[in-house]
Amino acid sequence: MKQRSSMKIWFDSGKPWVWLNAGAVSISLVMVVGLIGLIAVRGLSHFWPADIVELTYAEPGEEKIMLVGERVDHETVPAARLALSGVHLPEGQETANRTLLKIGNRDFFGLDFRWINDPWIEDTQKPDGLMSIERREWGNFYGYLVNVKQQGEVVAEGEQAWDAFQQRLARSNALYNKIKDIEKSDIGKINHGLEELRIEQRRLELDKVEKGTAPYLEIEEERKQLNTRYAKIREQLDELYSELNRDQITVKISDGREAEIPMAKIVQAYKPNAMTTLQKLGQYFHNAWEFVSGEPREANTEGGIFPAIFGTVMMVMIMSVLVTPFGVIAAVYLKEYAKQGAVVRLIRIAVNNLAGVPSIVYGVFGLGFFVYFIGGSVDEIFFQAKLPAPTFGSPGLLWASLTLAILTVPVVIVATEEGLSRIPRAIREGSLALGATKAETLWRTVLPMAAPAMMTGLILAVARAAGEVAPLMMVGVVKLAPSLAIDNIAPYLHLDRQFMHLGFHIYDVGFQSPNVEAARPLVYATAFLLVLIIVVLNLAAIGIRNRLRETYKASES
Numbered sequence: 001m002k003q004r005s006s007m008k009i010w011f012d013s014g015k016p017w018v019w020l021n022a023g024a025v026s027i028s029l030v031m032v033v034g035l036i037g038l039i040a041v042r043g044l045s046h047f048w049p050a051d052i053v054e055l056t057y058a059e060p061g062e063e064k065i066m067l068v069g070e071r072v073d074h075e076t077v078p079a080a081r082l083a084l085s086g087v088h089l090p091e092g093q094e095t096a097n098r099t100l101l102k103i104g105n106r107d108f109f110g111l112d113f114r115w116i117n118d119p120w121i122e123d124t125q126k127p128d129g130l131m132s133i134e135r136r137e138w139g140n141f142y143g144y145l146v147n148v149k150q151q152g153e154v155v156a157e158g159e160q161a162w163d164a165f166q167q168r169l170a171r172s173n174a175l176y177n178k179i180k181d182i183e184k185s186d187i188g189k190i191n192h193g194l195e196e197l198r199i200e201q202r203r204l205e206l207d208k209v210e211k212g213t214a215p216y217l218e219i220e221e222e223r224k225q226l227n228t229r230y231a232k233i234r235e236q237l238d239e240l241y242s243e244l245n246r247d248q249i250t251v252k253i254s255d256g257r258e259a260e261i262p263m264a265k266i267v268q269a270y271k272p273n274a275m276t277t278l279q280k281l282g283q284y285f286h287n288a289w290e291f292v293s294g295e296p297r298e299a300n301t302e303g304g305i306f307p308a309i310f311g312t313v314m315m316v317m318i319m320s321v322l323v324t325p326f327g328v329i330a331a332v333y334l335k336e337y338a339k340q341g342a343v344v345r346l347i348r349i350a351v352n353n354l355a356g357v358p359s360i361v362y363g364v365f366g367l368g369f370f371v372y373f374i375g376g377s378v379d380e381i382f383f384q385a386k387l388p389a390p391t392f393g394s395p396g397l398l399w400a401s402l403t404l405a406i407l408t409v410p411v412v413i414v415a416t417e418e419g420l421s422r423i424p425r426a427i428r429e430g431s432l433a434l435g436a437t438k439a440e441t442l443w444r445t446v447l448p449m450a451a452p453a454m455m456t457g458l459i460l461a462v463a464r465a466a467g468e469v470a471p472l473m474m475v476g477v478v479k480l481a482p483s484l485a486i487d488n489i490a491p492y493l494h495l496d497r498q499f500m501h502l503g504f505h506i507y508d509v510g511f512q513s514p515n516v517e518a519a520r521p522l523v524y525a526t527a528f529l530l531v532l533i534i535v536v537l538n539l540a541a542i543g544i545r546n547r548l549r550e551t552y553k554a555s556e557s
Contacts (some may be wrong), residue, residue: 172264320400352414412454415460428446455548
């Protein structure tokens with residue numbers, strides 16, 4: 001009886017529920033930390049310059065072959081499964097190991113990865129001369145450097161070849177970057193100017209201006225000037241391309257064949273087996289920076305993701321600017337001005353239910369209302385000369401931001417209302433008693449004190465918007481956007497352009513890639529970066545919120 005009584009007292013004290021809640025929170029934290037840790041380890045390890053192994057491999061009934069590549073994965077498989085591929089283990093052995101080898105050289109072997117069975121490996125070496133080449137096309141290339149050529153003539157071979165290769169690779173990359181700058185900046189401006197002249201001519205035709213008059217002649221003169229500039233830039237580009245295509249290297253691959261690779265196709269090359277730990281660490285940070293700052297290649301399975309980072313941050317910032325006034329004004333009206341009753345309760349229920357609507361529904365709404373209805377109307381009124389090519393009548397950054405603003409506005413409304421409810425009634429009455437109007441009390445006293453709650457709503461909205469993918473697929477995001485929303489062409493901010501997004505990039509690389517094994521590390525790396533960006537945005541908002549909270553703490557007390 002005494003034991004039952006003590007247990008009842010313990011339950012009645014509420015301590016079991018405290019422990020239960022603490023346990024649930026602990027498990028949640030462990031799961032979150034574990035998930036982020038898994039993503040971080042799998043993603044960040046992608047940039048480490050792994051050793052390249054050279055294997056002597058003999059399948060039953062086949063001749064010995066040499067395989068060269070990076071060890072990517074290793075697993076233990078049952079004997080029965082190996083038997084299906086022709087591997088018969090000794091009596092009593094139930095499992096064996098096999099290794100996933102990244103063999104690269106896709107243009108020679110037809111695939112980047114190959115599973116090899118460990119029992120068939122006869123010898124393993126790590127020669128210092130093996131090099132890893134990152135190419136602009138066809139993925140990585142592994143092999144031994146034979147010589148360096150200039151316009152087909154050998155200029156260096158043997159031990160001198162590596163230094164000559166690195167010097168000429170630096171020159172080649174400088175030329176490549178210069179060509180890309182000219183094509184993106186100078187030729188981009190000329191193309192934009194020609195397009196503007198075409199639209200201006202179309203506008204004159206719609207206004208029924210007679211052909212051959214002064215406006216037409218001015219357009220023709222400007223077009224000639226632009227074509228002349230283009231011809232000069234084209235000559236410059238031809239010279240640069242000729243310089244770029246000057247050098248080549250010869251590489252010996254694992255089966256003994258020799259391949260000639262133009263220097264223009266190479267991004268970087270290094271010998272991981274001959275590198276010290278410090279050198280590998282430097283190469284690791286270089287690879288990570290190239291991933292963050294570079295542009296995607298090979299259907300997004302190679303290169304960097306800077307356009308996706310830029311598009312995600314840009315969209316979230318525009319969404320934040322749009323959603324905050326909408327949410328705050330709605331919450332202030334519902335809390336401070338609307339007559340509390342059945343209608344207001346109905347509105348609150350509707351707002352709360354909006355938060356549970358599937359995000360794809362918002363995408364359908366954004367496509368129909370913003371893109372086709374509003375965007376189509378804007379094109380009819382302001383961009384008639386560009387029709388039938390749409391300007392705002394197609395998915396773009398503005399419509400994606402507005403769609404996500406509507407998706408997240410319930411969060412801001414609820415958080416702001418909560419903040420307004422927490423402000424003591426005495427503060428409002430004190431302000432009114434001192435002669436301030438209701439609007440002045442609201443603007444100068446109530447809203448500043450509720451600012452931390454507004455920031456809390458904004459933090460939740462940012463986290464939700466940054467991770468959404470489904471609605472964006474309808475209202476603006478694309479697999480590959482050739483131009484950023486900001487450039488050096490007036491009006492500099494192009495809200496009508498489509499953009500790349502990290503969430504969609506993860507979906508595209510992970511589920512639409514033709515080379516799943518090659519894309520897997522990129523999925524983890526991109527996912528980790530998306531989490532990192534959300535954390536940074538949230539920390540920035542939390543910092544602002546804490547500063548506002550400290551500012552108005554005295555007033556609240």
